[in-house]
Amino acid sequence: MIPSYANFGGKIHGGILLSLMDKVAYACASKHAGTYVVTVAVEQVEFLQPVEVGQLVSLLASVNYVGKSSLIVGIKVIAESIKTGIKVHTNTSYFTMVAKDEETNQPTLVPALLLETHEEARRFLEAMKRKELRKSYQDELNNAKTILTVEESLPLLSNERCVFSGSRC
Numbered sequence: 142m143i144p145s146y147a148n149f150g151g152k153i154h155g156g157i158l159l160s161l162m163d164k165v166a167y168a169c170a171s172k173h174a175g176t177y178v179v180t181v182a183v184e185q186v187e188f189l190q191p192v193e194v195g196q197l198v199s200l201l202a203s204v205n206y207v208g209k210s211s212l213i214v215g216i217k218v219i220a221e222s223i224k225t226g227i228k229v230h231t232n233t234s235y236f237t238m239v240a241k242d243e244e245t246n247q248p249t250l251v252p253a254l255l256l257e258t259h260e261e262a263r264r265f266l267e268a269m270k271r272k273e274l275r276k277s278y279q280d281e282l283n284n285a286k287t288i289l290t291v292e293e294s295l296p297l298l299s300n301e302r303c304v305f306s307g308s309r310c
């Protein structure tokens with residue numbers, strides 16, 4: 142990680158890491174699909190440890206799941222101190238990519254995934270579960286948005302660190 146990747150606090154910008162992850166997700170997904178792919182969603186972006194200038198960052202990626210045109214790539218980021226050899230797992234994220242047909246620019250079918258190990262089967266099953274949970278979370282969120290009115294929900298703010306004045310429309 143070179144100094145120009147650092148933020149004002151001297152640590153590596155989260156955006157630099159996300160950009161690297163997106164490139165790795167592209168390479169991994171397009172290699173499996175045999176077409177170009179686009180990023181459609183990124184899940185679980187939490188940087189658990191800061192990455193320092195001078196550390197060697199490795200990104201380990203695998204296609205965990207394929208649907209019809211979508212692929213989920215799991216990416217594990219590891220930062221290593223070159224001096225001490227100590228490695229830190231900074232985050233794991235999941236990128237959903239969609240394969241596109243270059244001529245029509247429409248989503249196109251990707252090859253099925255060959256699961257050779259129990260670990261690969263576990264990742265596929267876990268991705269299925271995450272997809273299902275995301276769908277129900279999204280449905281619940283949409284439902285909450287439609288039933289939520291500020292007037293009725295104001296008591297919920299009483300224990301929060303905010304002050305509602307309502308002085309502007």
Ligand SMILES: CC(C)(COP(=O)(O)OP(=O)(O)OC[C@H]1O[C@@H](n2cnc3c(N)ncnc32)[C@H](O)[C@@H]1OP(=O)(O)O)[C@@H](O)C(=O)NCCC(=O)NCCS
Pocket residue numbers: 179180181182207208209210211212237239248
């Ligand atoms: C990705 C894109 C092609 C999906 O288009 P769409 O009209 O929703 O197409 P479909 O409904 O056929 O969905 C295609 C696949 O994407 C998946 N998908 C669509 N929206 C998704 C989302 N928000 N999260 C996860 N998967 C999603 C669908 O489940 C489907 O998967 P499947 O084929 O394996 O069943 C379209 O949204 C797009 O081009 N987005 C812009 C992507 C881009 O430019 N990214 C660069 C970063 S800005």
